[in-house]
Amino acid sequence: MNHTAPSAVPASETGLSEVMLQLGQQARAASALMAKATAAAKNQTLLCLARLLRAQTATLQQANAQDLERAQAAGLSGPMLDRLKLSPQALETVAQGCEQLAAMPDIIGGITGMRQQPSGIQVGQMRVPIGVFGMIYESRPNVTIEAASLSIKSGNACILRGGSEAIASNKALAELVRQALAESSLPADAVQLVPSTDRALVGQLIAMPEFVDLIIPRGGKSLIERISREAKVPVIKHLDGNCHVYVDDPCDLAMALQVVDNAKTQKYSPCNACESLLVAAGVAKEFLPQMAAVFAAKGVEMRCDPLTLEVLKSQPTAPPGAAGQLKVPQLTAATEQDWFEEYLAPIISIKVVAGLEEAIAHINRYGSHHTDAIITSNHQHAQAFLREVDSGSVMVNASTRFADGFEYGLGAEIGISTDKFHARGPVGLEGLTSLKYVVLGQGDIRS
C-alpha cells in the first residue's frame, strides 16, 4: 500500500518528529517478531512481568510518589489523586491480571473453517495480530500494564501514550515491561511509551498509518471525539454509555426493582450504569412508586415523562416497606434532551412506554448503542429484545453493570466499542486480532 518503504523515509519527509518516526519504525519491526512469537515466549514474558511488578513495588511507588507530589502541587482533586495512585494492592491486581492472561489459550495462528472447495483448493482462516496499535489514555497508570499485557498476549506491538500527570509512573512501569520482554527473548520495542508529554506527539501518533494500524483511546468523550475526527487509521471508539433498563409487562417486579437499583446506583460513574428507565404501561402503577421510593432514599433525581409524573404524583407516599417518602424536588419533567443524556450522576430519566415495541424503538433512537437490558418473564419479548436492540451488549434479566471484559470472561479489556465495525462491546484479545485467508493447494491453477 505504501509506495515507499517506511524504514527508508527520513523524518523530514514524513512530517513526523524524529522521536515518533523512531517509535514507529521500531514498533513496526517488533510487530513482525511478535506475530511469530511462540505462545511459550509470550506467556513467559507475562509471568516475568508479574514477578517484576511485585519485586519492584518499592521502585514503582517512588516513581508514583513524584507524580502524586506534582499532582498535589498542581491542586488535582481527591478522586483524580486516587486514580493516579499506584498502591501495592493496585500493583498486585495488575500482576494477577498478567498471570491470568498467561494462563489463557493463545488464539494467534489458529486456523478455523478449513474446507475443500470445488476447485480442489482448501480454504480456511488464520487468526493473526492486527500489527501495531497506539493507545492514548488518561491518569490511571495501571492501564499501562493492562494494555502492555494484552498487546503481548495478542502478538501485537504497541505505542502507549499515558496521561502527562502519570509520566514518571508510566516510565517506570514501561521499563519493567521492556525488561520482561528482553528476558524472554522477545523484542523490547514491542511495548514503547511515548517519552514526552508534548501534545503534538498525540497528533502524530494517530496519523502515521505506515507504522500504526489502530488507535484505542480511553478517556473522556471529548478526547475520543477529537481523536476519531483527526485519526488517519481506524479507532475503537467508546463514546457515551446511555444505557437503558426496560421493565416489561409481564415481569417479576421484585427482580426489576433489584436490577434497576443495581444498574443505577451501585456506582454512578461507570459507562455501563443505567441512565434511563423505561416502564411498560401495564406495570407502571405498581412498579413506579416502589422504584421511586428506592431512588428517593438514595437521593437520585428522577426526570420523568408526563405519564410517570402522573403516576408518581398521584401516589406521593411510598408503599409499605419502601425506603422513604418522595421529596418533590427529586421529581422533575424530562426534556427531549434528557432521553439522550449520559448523566454519570445520581440522576435518571424515566418514561412509561406502551410496551416492547415502543421500548425498542426508544432505545434505538435515543440510546448510545452501548448496553441495554430488559426485565421480562415473556420468552418472545426476551428474544425480540435481544435481536432488535442495536447495541454492543443486550441483556435479559441482568444488570447493565455486567458489561465488562472481565465479567464476560475475556480475561481483560482494552476498551469498549460503541461502534459496529470490527468489534462491538467490551474488546479483549480477539478485538486486537484479525482473520486472514489461508489456501492450501497441490499445484492448483485457475481455469
Added chain:
Amino acid sequence: MNHTAPSAVPASETGLSEVMLQLGQQARAASALMAKATAAAKNQTLLCLARLLRAQTATLQQANAQDLERAQAAGLSGPMLDRLKLSPQALETVAQGCEQLAAMPDIIGGITGMRQQPSGIQVGQMRVPIGVFGMIYESRPNVTIEAASLSIKSGNACILRGGSEAIASNKALAELVRQALAESSLPADAVQLVPSTDRALVGQLIAMPEFVDLIIPRGGKSLIERISREAKVPVIKHLDGNCHVYVDDPCDLAMALQVVDNAKTQKYSPCNACESLLVAAGVAKEFLPQMAAVFAAKGVEMRCDPLTLEVLKSQPTAPPGAAGQLKVPQLTAATEQDWFEEYLAPIISIKVVAGLEEAIAHINRYGSHHTDAIITSNHQHAQAFLREVDSGSVMVNASTRFADGFEYGLGAEIGISTDKFHARGPVGLEGLTSLKYVVLGQGDIRS
C-alpha cells in the same frame, strides 16, 4: 451517539441535499425491519428477484440499450462497452447468483460461544447486520444485483451509487429489486439507488454517519483513495494487488512453472494476478531459464534484479521443450519502484532471494497485503510463510488467481479488503455483519 434524532433534522441543518436526506432516513428505517426479517422472507425475495430478472430480460435490455447508445456516442472504448453490456447470459448469471444466495444458510441471529460466567450470567455473541452500507461502483450494472442480493441476505439496507454511464440499466435493475422486496413483505427501501449522477451526492453519501454505517467502493485505485480520505464512516478498502509468488528451495519446479504461469498470464488485469516473482537462489539457475522461456513466448516483459539478469543472460537460449528463444528487449533491469508496482499488464518483476526469510521480508515490505503464494515442498517453510506473510490471502502451492469470494465458497463477494481491520481478503456475507454480546441472567446484579 447522535444527540439529535436523525429523522427529526431538516435537510438544511445537515448539509445534505433533500434527496440524500430522504434516502438516508428511508434506509435507516428499512434497516431496522431488515434486521429482524425472517430467513424465509429474505430468501423469498432473492428467488422472486431471480424470476423477475429472467422475466424482464427484454425490458432490462431496452434500458441497457439507452446506456450503450449514449456510451457509443460518447466514444467509450470497446472493453468499457463490454463491461456496460447487460447480455441475457449476464442476467442469467446474476439470477443464478440470487438463487445460490437463497440456498445458503442465514447467519443472522445465530448465537455462538454462550458460556456461564462465574457471576452466574450467561454470555455469548449474536451475529447481526451492520445496518446500512453505501456502495459506490463503476460501469458494470450487474454489480447492482450482486450488491442488492448480498445486502438482502445479510439483513442490511443499502444505498447504491453506480456509474453514470449505466444509470438507465441500474434504475431498471433497482426497480426489480424493489418489486421483489415488496412482494415478499419486506421494505422496498432496503435497496435504494441514488437517482442522480450528480457527483456531489457521492460526497454526501460517504459523510452521513447518522444514516450510513459503512462504505464499500469498487473501482479504480484513485476512486478508492479519494473515498477513503473523505469518508466519515469506515470504508472497506481495496487498494493495489501487488501479489507475489515465491518459488522456494526445495520445490516441485514443474508445479512452480505451471502455477507462476497461471498466476501471471491467465489474465493480466485482475487484482489477484501475480506481479512479482521471487526465486530462491538454490533453484534459480534451473528454474529461471525455463520460466523466462514461458514468459518470452507469451510476450511478458521481465524486470529483473542483477542476479536474475546474470542467470538469464548467461543462458540466453531456452532449454529443450521451452516455448522459444528469449528476446533481449523483454529483459530489463528492475528499479526500486518496480518492486512496489501493480502492473495489471504483461510485465513481471523478478528477484532472486537467499531463501524463505528474505522472501517473507520482501513481500511484507513491498507487497500490498492482498495475496501472496509460496511454491514449496518443505512443510516448515509452508507453515512459516502462512504465519508470517502479512496479507489478506496467503497460499501454499496454489495460484494467486484463486483469491476470490466465489472460489473461497463465500457464495458471493461484495469486495476485497486489503486492510486488517474488520475484514481481510474477499468479503462475503460475514463481512457485512458484526457480533454483539448477549447476556442472559436471572435477576443477576453486580456486587
